[in-house]
Amino acid sequence: MEKLHNRILSDAKLKAADIIRDAEEKARQIGDESRVQAQKDADEILSNANLEAESIRRGILSSRIRTNRLRVLDEKNRIVQSILKSVEQRLSEIASTDQFQPALKRFVAEAIDAVGADDTVVRVGFQNAERKSLDSLGRTLPTGTRFVVEDKPIDDLGGVVAGDVGGKVIFNNSFRARIERLDNQLLTTISSTIFGE
Amino acid sequence: MEAVRKIVETEAQAKRIIEDAKSRAQEILESASAEAQRVRQTALSRAQQDKARILKEAREKAEADARSSDEETNVLLANYKNLFENRKEVAVKKAVELILGG
Numbered sequence: 001m002e003k004l005h006n007r008i009l010s011d012a013k014l015k016a017a018d019i020i021r022d023a024e025e026k027a028r029q030i031g032d033e034s035r036v037q038a039q040k041d042a043d044e045i046l047s048n049a050n051l052e053a054e055s056i057r058r059g060i061l062s063s064r065i066r067t068n069r070l071r072v073l074d075e076k077n078r079i080v081q082s083i084l085k086s087v088e089q090r091l092s093e094i095a096s097t098d099q100f101q102p103a104l105k106r107f108v109a110e111a112i113d114a115v116g117a118d119d120t121v122v123r124v125g126f127q128n129a130e131r132k133s134l135d136s137l138g139r140t141l142p143t144g145t146r147f148v149v150e151d152k153p154i155d156d157l158g159g160v161v162a163g164d165v166g167g168k169v170i171f172n173n174s175f176r177a178r179i180e181r182l183d184n185q186l187l188t189t190i191s192s193t194i195f196g197e
Numbered sequence: 198m199e200a201v202r203k204i205v206e207t208e209a210q211a212k213r214i215i216e217d218a219k220s221r222a223q224e225i226l227e228s229a230s231a232e233a234q235r236v237r238q239t240a241l242s243r244a245q246q247d248k249a250r251i252l253k254e255a256r257e258k259a260e261a262d263a264r265s266s267d268e269e270t271n272v273l274l275a276n277y278k279n280l281f282e283n284r285k286e287v288a289v290k291k292a293v294e295l296i297l298g299g
Contacts, residue, residue, distance in 0.1 A: 005203065012214040022222065034233030038240035042244035045241070057262075068267060079281045090293050103298070186295060
């Protein structure tokens, strides 16, 4: 009887030990899996943080760099425009310099050549130009060429415009027209002189 | 009769042993779950703190770089101003010569 009593208790204790052992094993698994998952989640948070940090960095820097590039371009443009304004001012006063006569002769010759007609009409107009010197130039032109001296500067700054009598062919050799034709070269010359580029 | 009573008592005792073990096992699992939850919270909390630090440092570094870009630009603009003052006459002269085509 005693033996049966001990056997029942012994079986129960063995079964209890199995239950505890299973629970402990499962607890270890829960711990291990939890640690692995937690590390994975933490790594993902940090990985996303690094991407977000790069995005923040790029956002702040690229907008500021863009702004600064625009500031530099604005300043360069302001300087070039200021030079061009001075150039226009200088051209409008060219008639009172010794550069005027040679330039005028060249402008007229170029214009007549460009029109290429026998009956060319040449109009000239400069600010503060002496009428006498303009008229004397007119007398040196080829026969058949009509020479007109305007009271006002052509295209505001002055210059020469030539055309055939019918007005079909016109060559504008005013300062403003030349500035437009030489636009790229002027910008290059001014930039290279001021900025060395 | 006495023997039957004894067996019944022993069976009851064995049942209590197993019930106690089940109860203990339940406690072990609950404790493990709680610990797992605590470990997870600690890891996530640390990661969130690291994330906040990383973002703060990135923002500060970018702001510093941006300030540096501002300063470089200011120096460049001041340099342009000097170049303009010093070379304006030469540039105007060259441009006028180009337009006159001499």
